[in-house]
Amino acid sequence: MLQHVYERASQARYLSKLIIATDDERIFKAARSFGAEARMTRPDHSSGTDRVAEVASSETAHAIVNIQGDEPLIDPGAIDAAALALLDDADVPMATLMKRIEDPREISDPNVVKVVTDLAGNAIYFSRCPIPFQRASSSAHYKHIGLYAYRREFLLAYSGLPVGPLEQAERLEQLRALENGHRVRVVETEYESWGVDAPADLERVSLLFEPSWK
Secondary structure, three states, rough: OHHHHHHHHOOOOOOOOEEEEEEEEHHHHHHHOOOOOOEEEOOHHHHHHHHHHHHHOOOOEEEEEOOOOOOOOOOHHHHHHHHHHHHHHHOOOOOEEEEEOOHHHOOOOOOEEEEEEEEOOOEEEEEEEEEEEEOOOOOOOEEEEEEEEEEEHHHHHHHHOOOHHHHHHHHOOOOEEEHOOOEEHHHHHHHHOOOOOOOOHHHHOOOOOOOOOO
């Protein structure tokens, strides 16, 4: 699975370098076995963002994209869309993605994070609750896709930002940026995130590949 994520990400046009960051020796060895550059990080990081920041601190790239290692169907175009949001606006410190919700059941599912934006495409709020309030059946709802692009300086400072009451209540790390007055540009995508968090998820995703992938 990790190799497939790596190979899909390698197809993104705007990435100049790919590094697999982990604190697990097994993942490190697996990454090296198929030729990927891998870095061992400290085991005490509280989030993936902190792990990425550790690696970014020794790199010179102006922008960093955080790609989850459990997304074997990651769309290279979605990666480019997040990266381009930073390239198109020098004042945006952080960017992420959203997709229009098509399954009504996801609107009330607290495991599906919803997002609302202003007219310029900047996040107003992320929530596990249904937002906006569904007064009319035609209201559009968008779910957050957990792929992030950061300016290097902002990423390195992110873990030091105060954790606010909204982040604590929702348990959503991206709210830290909003609570501290930073913009988060949100780009709409058609990419449907298929994270592999359990054996059942792996079985479902495996069905989409040729037998040699299983």
